Amino acid sequence: MLALVWLLLAATTSFAQDASDKIVGLWEPSSGKARVKIEKVADKYFGRIVFLKEPNDPATGEPKTDKNNPDESIRSVPLKGLRMLKDFEFTGKNEWANGTIYDPENGSTYSCVIKMKDDNTLEIRGYIGVKAFGRTDTWSRIQIKK
Amino acid sequence: MKYIVLFTIFCLTFACSPKGDNQAHSFMVPLAADGPFFDGPNTLQGSMVIKPENLGIDKLDDLQHLQLESLVLSVPEAFLPHIEQATLSIVSKNNKMQTLATADASHLKGNKCLFQIAKEIGKLSPYFQDGTVTVVADVTLKEEVDANWLSDLQINTILTIKNRP
Numbered sequence: 001m002l003a004l005v006w007l008l009l010a011a012t013t014s015f016a017q018d019a020s021d022k023i024v025g026l027w028e029p030s031s032g033k034a035r036v037k038i039e040k041v042a043d044k045y046f047g048r049i050v051f052l053k054e055p056n057d058p059a060t061g062e063p064k065t066d067k068n069n070p071d072e073s074i075r076s077v078p079l080k081g082l083r084m085l086k087d088f089e090f091t092g093k094n095e096w097a098n099g100t101i102y103d104p105e106n107g108s109t110y111s112c113v114i115k116m117k118d119d120n121t122l123e124i125r126g127y128i129g130v131k132a133f134g135r136t137d138t139w140s141r142i143q144i145k146k
Numbered sequence: 147m148k149y150i151v152l153f154t155i156f157c158l159t160f161a162c163s164p165k166g167d168n169q170a171h172s173f174m175v176p177l178a179a180d181g182p183f184f185d186g187p188n189t190l191q192g193s194m195v196i197k198p199e200n201l202g203i204d205k206l207d208d209l210q211h212l213q214l215e216s217l218v219l220s221v222p223e224a225f226l227p228h229i230e231q232a233t234l235s236i237v238s239k240n241n242k243m244q245t246l247a248t249a250d251a252s253h254l255k256g257n258k259c260l261f262q263i264a265k266e267i268g269k270l271s272p273y274f275q276d277g278t279v280t281v282v283a284d285v286t287l288k289e290e291v292d293a294n295w296l297s298d299l300q301i302n303t304i305l306t307i308k309n310r311p
Contacts, residue, residue: 042239046243077248
């Protein structure tokens, strides 16, 4: 009986883990300008830019940097590799919340919630203050060829 | 009037500065990731458990303020010629990730990388009060390196400990 309870508990925990980790992978925003790799760090989820359609700044010919960051001291950080999704926690029902999204085009950080519509589609909603005042973008999963 | 303004500024400064005992303390965080590392951004991470007894305090809440003095990362030899840029961030259970420092090839001294601390850093003591801190290093490489990374990050700090009654 005890073994059965233990097995049931282990299965439930494993299922919860699988559900929360479904977001891990490579994703492309609707603009197609970049690709973002979502990974897990210390039980939270973070997204890093790993590919840029136009990696170089047309004005300088050099790799694009985070030149709009409000913190002057980190404006030289390359955009490729930048963590733009931060601190997401799995809240159940295919939703990751309490995180932020950073827009390198204007240096602003917004509150953000991510919903997984299906295994290959994310709805990313960035907002200020109240969820009603925001914008939703649809991201598609990029399958990595093995 | 001038003296009243000066006195007010003095009082405000005194009231806002952390009151307590200052002590220097170094934390060591092992950072690791399995290779191969690709050209471009790669992530290393490591966690450390903060024990009050190691800081000479009874409970972590007694840690009132933490000021970063320097961040020094040992770089494995295989990676030394290939480092282009690196960023260090910190995260804990109840606190959001924040960038601590950046570095590029010019910050390498021998096999050590001496990071440049970011200007705008929020309060760090709450991260350490959580008991476990995770440090993430995003390292951009010029070329692929087929090796594992295991090295220590030394975090040199000045801790302000609450005065005991």
